[in-house]
Amino acid sequence: MPEPRTVATHCPYCALQCGTRLTRERAGVTVVPTDFPVNRGGLCQKGWTAASLLDIPDRLVHPMVRRGGELVAADWDTALGTVADRLLGLRAEHGPDAVAVFGGGGLTNEKAYLLGKFARLALGTSRIDYNGRFCMSSAAAAGNAAFGLDRGLPFPVTDLGAADAVLLAGANPAETMPPLMQHLARPDLVVIDPRRTATAERAALHLQPAPGTDLALALGLLHIAVVDGWYDDGYVRERTSGFDAARQRAMTWWPERVERVTGVPVGAQRAAVRMLARAERAYVLTGRGAEQHSKGTDTVAAFINLSLALGLPGREGSGYGCLTGQGNGQGGREHGQKADQLPGYRMITDEAAREHVSRIWGVPPETLPGPGSSAYELLNGLGTPHGPRAMLVFGSNPAVSAPHAAHITARLSSLDFLVVADFVPSETARMADVVLPVTQWAEEDGTMTNLEGRVLRRRRLQNPPGHVRSDLEVLHGLARRLGEPAQRYPTAPREVFEELRRASAGGKADYSGIDYERLDTEALYWPCPAEGPDGTAHPGTPRLFLHGFAHPDGRARFAAVEHRAAAESVRAEFPLLATTGRELAQYQSGAQTRRVAELDAAAPEAFVEVHPDTAERAGLRAGALAVVTSARGEVVARVRLVASMRTDTVFLPFHFPGDGRANLLTNPALDPRSRMPEFKVAAVRIGPHPPPGITAAEEVPA
Known part of the structure; x- marks a missing residue:
């Protein structure tokens, strides 16, 4: 395939998806930032050095099959034949759920879509989930409950630059996504974090609660907003429901009690609410620090409650949002690699959703499996009597990233068969029975969806080295060997995206009005149906909820949540x-x-x-x-x-x-x-x- 000399594309790392331009020179590939809205000509150290990934010394360039305890090079026919034979044997002996699939939040939309389709049709398994469960799942659950729709930021990143105040709960963008900080230079920042991070250093106010007490703090901030008269009564009455129940819960969290539980002084609590309430334009943003808890959904819901009480969501120039972490953490959970979802952010238990997707896939709805286990539960069940006997891993490294990592490593080791598709020999890949070398960011075309819900083109600069294949080609080859029709698993990203458009049509995350040609010239945010209200091409939806929330009555929902301690507390042995x-x-x-x-x-x-x-x-x-x-x-x-x-x-x-x-x-x-x-x-x-x-x-x- 001819190689272009230069392409406009996006950074391979976080969900900002900073715009970059790649150029092939004699000395190698150079990266320069572009004036894309989220990064405006800036990049972090990781973005500047991203081209180094293209020629790392231990790049995987040949399929590897374990022989006599060692991984040795093999040809593709041998590797794919080995995988198919083992999977067919395990399925025949133990049923389709004997095989599991674990995906990743860095896969393109096309890969995530085809991986979900492959799991449910070629394997017939319900056991598929992905590492995004460890990233955005609490915010997704809370956002869906509150607004009827989960999109990390329901507004463009650039809106933050005009804000007067921004509260960041459990987020440290100065280190996790540095180019975002240029959009946070104007607002007064309120940062909630147990550490005085680089972001907290730039804040007008830093609240430093004990780990695991964010929910109590959020309840206390709502208490102050109500009792001190800062809440927006008109907005609450006209645009929300459930306020009274949420308020009653918050009334038991008076400031002095919150200080005893969290360590945050009463004065700082009041100052935080005052800064947000007095601001003409204000935002509440949550990150992993608020979400990665056994009560993460309730914690995010409590911060959404605060934003609703102040009248922020669905108002131009103000709002609530979640800072998505992984590069395609947003798109990765919209198109079917999550245990309970089908493409378009449809629920797999919804009969109408099953009917729609099965029609696109050309199978009866009853052949689709039901919901599977969440990521940790899936990993925890590997190799157990009723759990998966084999697993295919695409774009993830659970041996390092999963909680209780020694236990999960033992569970991976207990499998009868482990397959890993990656471009580096990760810690999980080294444990595999078969390793399949796949393309990386600058060697493939596709789309990503950034933290704003904006769909972006990833463009290929160069062909992959050695015998590397794309994930789409791997899924095609495996599906064919498992008895599936070859045409059901396209290998061209554009062809996969065209099918994704049809599968997502009418869903919450509707991509049906998006195509590669439009993405070359337009900024398109989902939902983007095939037609707008006037019958012309839909322009996409950069700002959600301005005219109503996604619940049938158009109102946002408060959640009546209550603080509870973390699952584990300090004690003499662990102080x-x-x-x-x-x-x-x-x-x-x-x-x-x-x-x-x-x-x-x-x-x-x-x-x-x-x-x-x-x-x-x-x-x-x-x-x-x-x-x-x-x-x-x-x-x-x-x-x-x-x-x-x-x-x-x-x-x-x-x-x-x-x-x-x-x-x-x-x-x-x-x-x-x-x-x-x-x-x-x-x-x-x-x-x-x-x-x-x-x-x-x-x-x-x-």
């Missing part, structure tokens, strides 16, 4: 709380960024942030190794003394492998609605590594 998050130079499980020399040099190893007083009590010094232990495992990390840390809290980034995996500590307690694990709160203790009395030379590796 501290550990919380996890991101580091500026790394991304997700680090499988990509740890292979970029510049990024690896900036953040080469696991570290733990500790208050100096906490470190002194534990016998730790700056730069020394510490061991952090929870009821589930222990992590070895380099000590960083941070005077702004709470003395009861330590922080670890989750990007590192081996004994530096922060998720060795994390608690898999699940939110009852979103099935989000509790990544943000784990009871731990900390001490020197190796323990006193043992020298490093004497220590026996675990």
Whole structure:
């Protein structure tokens, strides 16, 4: 296939999807930012170095099949034949749910769509979910309940730049998506975070609650808004329902009680509400810090309650939104790789949805399986008597990213058969029986949907190396060997997208009015039906809810939520709380960024942030190794003394492998609605590594 010399495309990392231009030079590929609205000519360190991913030394370029305990190179026919034979055998012996599929929030819309179709038709399994369950699921559940629709930001990012005040609950964009900060330069920022992050450093007001108490704080802020007369009574009466029940719950969270539970002073609570209420244009934004809890849905709902009481959502120049994390975290959950969903953000239990999608796919509705297990439940069930015996992993690295990581690694090891499609030998790929090398961002065409719900073109610059194939080609080859009609699984991204358009038509996430040609010249946000009200091409919907919310009565819903403690509390054996998050130079499980020399040099190893007083009590010094232990495992990390840390809290980034995996500590307690694990709160203790009395030379590796 001819290779263009230069293309306009988007960064391969976070959900901002910053605009970039790639050019092939003699010395390699260069990346320059474009004046795309979300990044306006800016990039973070990861974006600037993204081209380094294209020629990493250990790039996967041949299929690999495990022989005699070792992964050895094989041709594609052998690799795909091995996979198909094993899957057919396991299905025949144990039924279709013996095979599971685990996807990723970085897959293009086309890949996510075809993966969901492949799982439900070629495999006939209900057991499919993806790593986005660990990212946005709590905000999605709360947003759907409140507004009738879940789109991370129901307005363009650029609207934030005209705001007077923005509350960020559990979000640290200065490190996780730095180009966003130029849109937050004008507003006064209220940052809620247990750490004094780089974002909190820029805030007009930083509220520093104890980990796991965000819900109590949000209830307290609503209490103040009501009692001090800051809420918008007219908006509440005209555009919402359920306010009285939510208000009654908040009335028990008076400011002094909130201070005792959270540690946030009464004055700071009142100042936060006052800043938002006095602003002509204001936004409330949530991130992973509010969502990754066993009560994450209720926590997000409580912040939505606050935004509704202040009259923000559905008002031009104000609103509520969630900062999506992964590159296609929005589109990835809209088109069928989530356990309970079909394309177009349809629910798999909805008979009309099943009828519509099955008609597009050319199968009877009754052949579609029902809803499967959520991500952690799926992984936790691997290899058990009634769980999956085999799993196919596309675009994810659960050996590092899943909570209770040692347990999940054991579950992966217990499988009869593991297949991983990736372009790097991730920690999960190294465990596989078959590894399938696939294309990466600059070697493929497709679409992504960024955090604003804007659909974007990803454009191919160069052909992949060696014997690499696209994920679409892999799914086509496997489906054909499993007995499916070849034409049911197109390999051309444009052809897959055309089918996705039809499958999504009429759904909440309606893409039917979007095509590749329009994306070349227009900014298109879903929903974008095939026709607008006047019969012409629909312009897309950059701003949702201006004329009503997506519930039948057009009203937003308050949620009557109540604070409850985290699933795990401190005790004598584990007197501290550990919380996890991101580091500026790394991304997700680090499988990509740890292979970029510049990024690896900036953040080469696991570290733990500790208050100096906490470190002194534990016998730790700056730069020394510490061991952090929870009821589930222990992590070895380099000590960083941070005077702004709470003395009861330590922080670890989750990007590192081996004994530096922060998720060795994390608690898999699940939110009852979103099935989000509790990544943000784990009871731990900390001490020197190796323990006193043992020298490093004497220590026996675990």
